[in-house]
Amino acid sequence: MTTLVTGATGNTGRHVVAELLRRGQGVRALTRDPVAAARLLPxxxxxxxxxxxxxxxxxxxxxxxxxxxxxxxxxxxxVGPELVRRAVGAGVAAAALLDDGHAGRAYHLTGYEALTPRERITLLSEAVERKIDFVAITHEQAVERLTATGVSRADAEYVVGWYARPTEDSTTVVDTVQRVTGRTPRTFAQWVNDHAERFRSPR
Ligand SMILES: NC(=O)c1ccc[n+]([C@@H]2O[C@H](COP(=O)([O-])OP(=O)(O)OC[C@H]3O[C@@H](n4cnc5c(N)ncnc54)[C@H](OP(=O)(O)O)[C@@H]3O)[C@@H](O)[C@H]2O)c1
Structure with missing residues (x-):
């Protein structure tokens, strides 16, 4: 069984590719640059x-x-509806997960714990053994930083507003990852420690 993965070389997609391969599934990775992708993907x-x-x-x-x-x-x-329409036309049974029982279901996922930015900085600081200060900035400064990277003002306002007033839903830990995969999600500290070298010497 072969799965076509879009965004396959991205932060999210490359983990999907690795997990599918680990489970012995065929993977076709969609990429704008197959040569570069071949170096990046397993x-x-x-x-x-x-x-x-x-x-x-x-x-x-x-x-x-x-x-x-x-x-x-x-x-x-x-692009979503057109992509799915073509996939169905091509005979693809569009399904994200391999095991039975997931068809048509949507999952709300969270990580292991709900941490504030200040708590995450503390953990990061410990992992790289360097004092990193948490410095609060204003709403306007945060919006300006985002728009300077090319994000539209409306999107920047939305994102900063969301971080300033996260919904209860987004700060409540649920056990979906454990239930669906049978594995406990990684903690933020584990993730930071796994990548500590990158934080020590940023590219
Ligand atoms: N990563 C996160 O923490 C996070 C958090 C919340 C939400 N999200 C959302 O999840 C989605 C995927 O995030 P991600 O971080 O995995 O994405 P990403 O790393 O930025 O990129 C995913 C891949 O999309 C491919 N791509 C195809 N057409 C593209 C185009 N026109 N412009 C840019 N890339 C293009 C690129 O692969 P090729 O160069 O190989 O074609 C790229 O590697 C996004 O909608 C993001 O907003 C991500």
Missing amino acids: AGAEMVAGTHTEPERLDDALRGVSRLHITVTAGLAE
Whole structure:
């Protein structure tokens, strides 16, 4: 069974690719740069050129795959329906998870614990054995920093507003990861320690 993974070389997608391969599944990784992707992704994944932003050009990539995992960088509302329509047209049974019983279900996921930014900085500071101060900035400064990276003002306002007033839903830990995967989610401290070297010497 082969799964087409979009966003396969990204922060999210590359873990999906690795996990599918680990479980002995076939993986076709959608990427705009198959040569670079081949260096990044584990051996065993088949690279296919393309991007989710052009779903009308994905018919070849979809041929012969039975599942589709969609991770998009932006514009899911615009490209998602067309991608799924083409996938269904190509005979793909669109399903994100391999085991039975997940079809048609949506899962609300959280990590192991709910931490404030200040708590995360403390853990990071400990992992890299360097004093890192937590410095609060104003709403306007946060919005300006985001817009300076190319994010629209409306999106920046939304993101900063969300961080300033997170919903109860987003700060309540649930056990979905444990229930669905049978594994306890990694703690933030474990993740920081796994990547401590990168934090010590940022690229
Ligand atoms: N990472 C997080 O912490 C996080 C948190 C919350 C939400 N999200 C959301 O989850 C989604 C995926 O996040 P991510 O961090 O995995 O994404 P990412 O690392 O930025 O990128 C995913 C991949 O999309 C591919 N891509 C195809 N067309 C692209 C285009 N026009 N512009 C940019 N990339 C393109 C790129 O692969 P190729 O270069 O190989 O084509 C890229 O590696 C996003 O919608 C993000 O907003 C992420």
